[in-house]
Amino acid sequence: MKSLSPCTTGTGTSASVPYEASGRRTAETVPGAQPAVIPGAPHGLDVPHTEGFGQALLGFLDELDRPTDRLTA
Secondary structure (H helix, E strand, O other), X not given: OOEEOOEEEEEEOOOOOOOOOOHHHHHHHOOOEEEEEXXXXXXXXXXXXXXXXXXXXXXXXXXXXXXOOXXXX
């Protein structure tokens, strides 16, 4: 598989990992990526911010369930 689209990048807004320096750049680097920004979350955001992370993950999975051809060989 050469690509999988859509792509979601998860990032927080904690000062420990500034969004402008890391999250936005990551989302802009990956073609077609959609950023999932979780307010106040630090690096490793899935543990301390389970609700926001879960919502972002479910949103991503909902996109995969849509009947379009997003996988390419």
